Amino acid sequence: xxxxxxxxxxxxxxxxxxxxxxxxxxxxxxxxxxxxxxxxxxxxxxxxxxxxxxxxxxxxxxxxxxxxxxxxxxxxxxxxxxxxxxxxxxxxxxxxxxxxxxxxxxxxxxxxxxxxxxxxxxxxxxxxxxxxxxxxxxxxxxxxxxxxxxxxxxxxxxxxxxxxxxxxxxxxxxxxxxxxxxxxxxxxxxxxxxxxxxxxxxxxxxxxxxxxxxxxxxxxxxxxxxxxxxxxxxxxxxxxxxxxxxxxxxxxxxxxxxxxxxxxxxxxxxxxxxxxxxxxxxxxxxxxxxxxxxxxxxx
Numbered sequence: 001x002x003x004x005x006x007x008x009x010x011x012x013x014x015x016x017x018x019x020x021x022x023x024x025x026x027x028x029x030x031x032x033x034x035x036x037x038x039x040x041x042x043x044x045x046x047x048x049x050x051x052x053x054x055x056x057x058x059x060x061x062x063x064x065x066x067x068x069x070x071x072x073x074x075x076x077x078x079x080x081x082x083x084x085x086x087x088x089x090x091x092x093x094x095x096x097x098x099x100x101x102x103x104x105x106x107x108x109x110x111x112x113x114x115x116x117x118x119x120x121x122x123x124x125x126x127x128x129x130x131x132x133x134x135x136x137x138x139x140x141x142x143x144x145x146x147x148x149x150x151x152x153x154x155x156x157x158x159x160x161x162x163x164x165x166x167x168x169x170x171x172x173x174x175x176x177x178x179x180x181x182x183x184x185x186x187x188x189x190x191x192x193x194x195x196x197x198x199x200x201x202x203x204x205x206x207x208x209x210x211x212x213x214x215x216x217x218x219x220x221x222x223x224x225x226x227x228x229x230x231x232x233x234x235x236x237x238x239x240x241x242x243x244x245x246x247x248x249x250x251x252x253x254x255x256x257x258x259x260x261x262x263x264x265x266x267x268x269x270x271x272x273x274x275x276x277x278x279x280x281x282x283x284x285x286x287x288x289x290x291x292x293x294x295x296x297x298x299x
């Protein structure tokens with residue numbers, strides 16, 4: 001797997017220049033036409049994490065490789081990428097079009113927590129297939145972004161934030177809320193958000209010398225200064241899963257990504273994921289997927 005791509009590296013790779021106004025602490029935003037980045041001269045997108053958010057309107061048949069999943073876009077879709085999960089996509093058809101915007105975490109500082117939205121959560125679904133009417137609506141929003149970013153209006157970035165939220169909510173309304181009756185900021189949700197942030201902080205695994213240190217419910221409860229039973233109750237209420245299930249799913253997801261997108265041997269992967277013996281990793285993997293890591297890698 002490639003190293004995490006920074007916003008500066010994105011500009012250097014795609015445009016051969018870096019804007020003077022990139023300041024991650026106060027945030028950065030820009031919008032592009034996808035047409036300028038596709039075709040025979042386009043550079044392939046590496047399968048990697050990026051240290052910025054990206055929302056793409058992709059018009060054309062594609063395969064999106066996201067975490068350990070592959071999603072095929074038949075016609076057109078919105079794709080929400082976040083800094084926690086590696087991704088890339090490959091063109092199926094030569095005819096490609098669309099838009100995308102990129103922004104750093106600081107761009108929304110004090111304007112809301114993007115991690116509260118399912119599309120930007122590690123276990124969320126980031127791909128939304130669109131109808132022709134929905135594609136037209138989203139395209140119009142991107143055109144408004146282009147119009148706004150070229151002005152000298154002192155508060156244009158406030159308007160651009162609103163347009164990003166407009167795209168976000170257009171997508172969210174396409175799917176019913178999982179827990180419509182649960183208040184977003186109740187105690188269980190707050191504990192769940194803190195737990196998930198702590199879990200994700202251990203990733204990405206980008207070097208064979210890295211090693212997961214927190215692997216059990218007790219580890220996380222101690223770090224959060226709450227009783228393990230309280231952590232389990234909070235997660236069960238807000239996610240319908242136990243703490244152990246969530247940790248196991250995340251470790252398994254990372255294992256599958258490392259097996260598919262690195263050349264590390266099985267022992268190295270087992271070590272980075274915190275397994276004391278490679279046999280423990282093999283047993284863990286086979287129990288979950290009914291095949292061992294080597295078989296999975298060769299599929």
